Amino acid sequence: MIEARGLEKRYGDKVAVHDLSFTARPGVVTGFLGPNGAGKSTTMRMILGLDRPTRGEVLVNGRRYRDAAAPMHEVGVMLEARAIHTGRSAAKHLLALARTHGIGRRRVDEVIDLVGLREVARKRAGGFSLGMGQRLGIASALLGDPATLILDEPVNGLDPDGIRWIRDLLRDLAAQGRTVFLSSHLMSEMAMTATHLVVVGRGRLITETTVAEVIASASPPAVHVRTPETSALRSVLGGIDITVTATSADTLEVTGRTSEQIGSLARTAGIVLHELTPRQVSLEDAFMALTRDAVEYATAAT
Numbered sequence: 001m002i003e004a005r006g007l008e009k010r011y012g013d014k015v016a017v018h019d020l021s022f023t024a025r026p027g028v029v030t031g032f033l034g035p036n037g038a039g040k041s042t043t044m045r046m047i048l049g050l051d052r053p054t055r056g057e058v059l060v061n062g063r064r065y066r067d068a069a070a071p072m073h074e075v076g077v078m079l080e081a082r083a084i085h086t087g088r089s090a091a092k093h094l095l096a097l098a099r100t101h102g103i104g105r106r107r108v109d110e111v112i113d114l115v116g117l118r119e120v121a122r123k124r125a126g127g128f129s130l131g132m133g134q135r136l137g138i139a140s141a142l143l144g145d146p147a148t149l150i151l152d153e154p155v156n157g158l159d160p161d162g163i164r165w166i167r168d169l170l171r172d173l174a175a176q177g178r179t180v181f182l183s184s185h186l187m188s189e190m191a192m193t194a195t196h197l198v199v200v201g202r203g204r205l206i207t208e209t210t211v212a213e214v215i216a217s218a219s220p221p222a223v224h225v226r227t228p229e230t231s232a233l234r235s236v237l238g239g240i241d242i243t244v245t246a247t248s249a250d251t252l253e254v255t256g257r258t259s260e261q262i263g264s265l266a267r268t269a270g271i272v273l274h275e276l277t278p279r280q281v282s283l284e285d286a287f288m289a290l291t292r293d294a295v296e297y298a299t300a301a302t
């Protein structure tokens with residue numbers, strides 16, 4: 001469990017984080033989402049005691065991280081994925097880390113298998129691809145079998161296979177009752193891994209919500225319709241709760257009716273349809289709308 005209460009961080013005149021309160025609970029993957037410069041890294045550093053809050057506090061499993069007796073067993077950390085410049089093999093790197101924390105060789109083997117690095121475990125980690133480096137970073141975070149995981153941009157630069165792998169792994173870890181907290185500035189990536197969201201903009205909390213709620217509150221999905229009879233279709237698609245926009249001579253974007261409803265209406269009126277496609281809500285758009293509002297609010301308030 002991670003609990004931030006009234007967190008604030010100033011660098012001189014610059015307020016990087018302002019009165020930030022949120023909770024990341026065990027058993028769920030919580031995404032920490034915000035555009036560049038929103039204060040995510042600063043908040044993560046404060047969670048880990050690497051930066052001292054100007055005001056407020058943040059507790060991990062009920063106490064300050066720096067007061068933890070065995071930090072690696074409490075919190076697994078991967079801060080911003082960076083290339084690992086090490087001449088050591090992945091296995092040796094993990095073993096060295098394990099030794100300094102009183103963790104046995106068997107656990108090293110376990111995490112190597114868990115992150116799928118068995119085949120390259122004896123190769124020099126310095127030559128790893130970004131994806132392999134991410135896996136090694138996650139293996140290091142998992143070494144102490146921690147109750148809480150904090151990962152900064154873990155999906156950054158991964159290919160679709162890597163994203164799926166990390167999503168499944170993080171969901172499994174949460175299902176085991178762990179707290180999983182990860183940051184990203186990309187809503188679409190976050191929607192694939194997290195279920196809960198803490199959204200920040202300009203150092204302030206915008207909302208604590210769920211991915212499902214963001215999708216539901218986004219502007220209603222449109223249906224893309226292609227027909228040689230646009231004016232006939234327009235006339236049967238009347239109603240105050242419906243909007244029909246022509247996007248070309250033979251295509252319409254319709255909101256307020258499902259594709260099933262449009263198809264049935266067209267059939268009843270004997271109108272030929274060449275295409276009928278429900279559009280996915282753009283999560284990136286929903287996120288932009290959320291953060292844009294906060295920026296406007298901040299501007300209006302000052």
Ligand SMILES: Nc1ncnc2c1ncn2[C@@H]1O[C@H](COP(=O)(O)OP(=O)(O)OP(=O)(O)O)[C@@H](O)[C@H]1O
Pocket residue numbers: 011014015016034035036037038039040041042043185
């Ligand atoms: N040491 C520092 N001194 C002065 N300003 C800082 C310092 N660290 C961060 N900031 C500022 O605080 C704000 C928040 O930065 P932070 O790196 O926490 O954001 P972020 O959400 O992690 O962004 P990104 O996704 O780009 O890493 C930014 O405006 C940044 O320029």
